[in-house]
Amino acid sequence: MIINLAWKNIWRNKTRSFVIIGAIALGLFSGTYLSALMTGWVMDTVNADIKINLSHVQIHDSTFLQNSDIGAFFNKTAVEQQFASSNINGKMTCRLKLNGMLASANNAVGVTAKGIFKDTEMTVSDIATQIPDSFGVFLPDDARMPVVISEKTAEKLKVRLKSKIVFTFSDIHGNMQSLAFRVSGIFHTSNGLFDEANVFVRYNDIFPVTGLPDEAVHEAAVLLPDIETCALDFPKIKDLYPQLKVQDWKELNPMLSMSLQWTNLMSVIIISIFLFALTFGIINTMLMAVLERTRELGMLGAIGMSKRKIFSMIMLETVFLTFVGSIIGIILAVALLLPSLQNGLDLTPLIGNDFEDFGGFSSIVYPILNVEMILEIIGLVILAGILSAIYPARKALKLKALDAIRV
Amino acid sequence: MTTIIETKNLCKTFKDSAQEVHAVENVSLNIAEGEFTAIVGPSGSGKTTLLNLIGGLDNATSGKIVIDGQDISMLSEKQMTEFRLRNIGFIFQAYNLIPVLTAKENVSFVMDLQGRKKSETNARTRELLEAVGLSDRMDSRPAKLSGGQQQRVAVARALASKPKFILADEPNANLDSKSAQHLLEMMEKLNEQEKITFIFSTHDPRIMAKAKRIITLEDGKIVSDEYK
Incomplete structure (x- = not known):
């Protein structure tokens, strides 16, 4: 009966209840929508960078990261065998990384040439899928000395598919080596910095002129099922190679990791501000609801309703208000987010492509609806509702039946 | 007849900075089961204060109130609320129904508070609303009922808990004469047929005419106590 009465009481003043339910719904909708958008934006960036650039884990000689020295290599087979003998569920690929100049007849740019093994590279990296149709293919087996460059590099060098370009670098002995390549593919990723800095060639095409010993590589990249698995497996991989520098994606790109933490913090701050404002709204509404029912609450006490039941009734009214508002807010947010979960939300008209140049933030955002996050938000809103109802409910408890009836 | 209410030297004094007001002074009376009693007197004579005690x-300044053998001045606030729920029915001047509940729900509310079985509650609610002539308005909310009908719902609610007695504070004050007459006849019938004890605080000559006992108060003291 108390539940029935509390439910009916919230519809006693429909306008007031709709205003507070609307405020809760709007706040929750904004919080959920923004949170899903921000999480999606950052997670897209994290995943894209992992799939194209970082992988989950990278292994280098400990001195390689300081100066990208060509002599800071390790043995490919040894590293791969150690990985294969572990029970870690992941894919590994190895690369040569050579800094040098890439020149066309018109221009020259500084790049890192990644000498890759195509078969394993494609299990770890999505770079091959970043070549649009009619922009060639990723290092075809039958092509002679193919190179894959980015759209930005192609623009700078003023070259097209099948154009000839020359890569010049210093071999292990310090001698300058030049190799001529033909552009077999032009890629475009959402990370402008990555695009400008990297070109891809076959390991076997570039290795012979490096002067390095057989099976020398500079980098091993490991792709695990997801970042959660990475958090678990990273220490195991680290233990596998005590003599090498093993880093996870967070260490490799601290800014990206920071963006993720910052986004989570921003979500918490936004929701906290909303909850703080909501608390005052609920206190005000419930206080009005109690004060205008002074006589009725007195009568309830007179006919034998205990203070505990009166307190529960006021608390239940608040829970109902916040719950209804929360559900409406969540439904609104989900309804508006659903179409963009599959196709993404194109923010180009608002922010252009500037963020791509900044470091991999795509202008098309795929929001992430996290059920756990939604439940947490609903829980927090109801908790805020309960906490803010305590003062009005205590106010109702202090009413003496006789004094209240006299009002 | 069994005595159900006994007051001994009951006093209630209100104090403000300037003076003390003796609203009820040394009131000793016994009310027996089945009485139809009116407490009358001019405004400020202490009728409502006595009824509240x-x-x-309300708590007495001194003296004792024993209801059905229980000294209620010894009860805590929580125990008193429970005691009221089980033993006393109230009819207020302004009806004081719960506006969001229907007539039926207003009556069954008290029984729900008592924790009675749903089937028993439903049956008694129907029985009581039929007794007060509102079987066709069970699902109406108070706002859709006339003043007289609302007060009849209030009577049914007061009876719902099967109280030892019913206190009615100026029950006719807000009613037109026809409704007031109808309500009074209904309460008289309940008293005669079902031996329900009614205690009124009133100015209304119609209630005084029907009452079997009239206690007159002046300045908080009983100046006459007459059985008809």
Whole structure:
């Protein structure tokens, strides 16, 4: 009966209840929508960078990261065998990384040439899928000395598919080596910095002129099922190679990791501000609801309703208000987010492509609806509702039946 | 007849900075089961205060109130609320129904508070609303009922808990004469047929005419106590 009465009481003043339910719904909708958008934006960036650039884990000689020295290599087979003998569920690929100049007849740019093994590279990296149709293919087996460059590099060098370009670098002995390549593919990723800095060639095409010993590589990249698995497996991989520098994606790109933490913090701050404002709204509404029912609450006490039941009734009214508002807010947010979960939300008209140049933030955002996050938000809103109802409910408890009836 | 209410040297004094007001002064009376009693007197004579003391809504400054053998001045606030729920029915001047509940729900509310079985509650609610002539308005909310009908719902609610007695504070004050007459006849019938004890605080000559006992108060003291 108390539940029935509390439910009916919230519809006693429909306008007031709709205003507070609307405020809760709007706040929750904004919080959920923004949170899903921000999480999606950052997670897209994290995943894209992992799939194209970082992988989950990278292994280098400990001195390689300081100066990208060509002599800071390790043995490919040894590293791969150690990985294969572990029970870690992941894919590994190895690369040569050579800094040098890439020149066309018109221009020259500084790049890192990644000498890759195509078969394993494609299990770890999505770079091959970043070549649009009619922009060639990723290092075809039958092509002679193919190179894959980015759209930005192609623009700078003023070259097209099948154009000839020359890569010049210093071999292990310090001698300058030049190799001529033909552009077999032009890629475009959402990370402008990555695009400008990297070109891809076959390991076997570039290795012979490096002067390095057989099976020398500079980098091993490991792709695990997801970042959660990475958090678990990273220490195991680290233990596998005590003599090498093993880093996870967070260490490799601290800014990206920071963006993720910052986004989570921003979500918490936004929701906290909303909850703080909501608390005052609920206190005000419930206080009005109690004060205008002074006589009725007195009568309830007179006919034998205990203070505990009166307190529960006021608390239940608040829970109902916040719950209804929360559900409406969540439904609104989900309804508006659903179409963009599959196709993404194109923010180009608002922010252009500037963020791509900044470091991999795509202008098309795929929001992430996290059920756990939604439940947490609903829980927090109801908790805020309960906490803010305590003062009005205590106010109702202090009413003496006789004094209240006299009002 | 069994005595159900006994007051001994009951006093209630209100104090403000300037003076003390003796609203009820040394009132000793016994009310027996089945009585139809009116407490009358001019405004400020202490009728409502006496009724509130008997109903456990207010605490006496001194003296004793024993209801059905229980000294209620010894009860805590929580115990008193429970005592009212089980033993006393109230009819207020302004009806004081719960506006969001239907007539039926208003009546069954008290029984729900008592924790009675749903089937028993439903049956008694129907029985009581039929007794007060509102079987066709069970699902109406108070706002859709006339003043007289609302007060009849209030009577049914007061009876719902099967109280030992009913306290009615100026029950006719807000009613037109026809409704007031109808309500009074209904309460008289309940008293005669079902031996329900009614205690009124009133100015209304119609209630005084029907009452079997009239206690007159002046300045908080009983100046006459007459049985008809």
